[in-house]
Amino acid sequence: xxxxxxxxxxxxxxxxxxxxxxxxxxxxxxxxxxxxxxxxxxxxxxxxxxxxxxxxxxxxxxxxxxxxxxxxxxxxxxxxxxxxxxx
Numbered sequence: 001x002x003x004x005x006x007x008x009x010x011x012x013x014x015x016x017x018x019x020x021x022x023x024x025x026x027x028x029x030x031x032x033x034x035x036x037x038x039x040x041x042x043x044x045x046x047x048x049x050x051x052x053x054x055x056x057x058x059x060x061x062x063x064x065x066x067x068x069x070x071x072x073x074x075x076x077x078x079x080x081x082x083x084x085x086x087x
Contacts, residue, residue, distance in 0.1 A: 012034055037062070037064060038063045047070070
């Protein structure tokens, strides 16, 4: 994975490959955690409005590989101010 992505995920490696004072006692740091986040981990976001759009962007930038979205709202000019993903 290192050769494929280069330094793109270096900030996540600092968090996921070492323990710290705020980590859970059961957390075991390893390089496989980043691979799990990118290839296996799956998350569901319900609502892609103002907060949902921001969460989607941040999760994608973190490298989450599988993101499912449910949003029953209709894309309309009146709500595009909070849905920047549809511009």
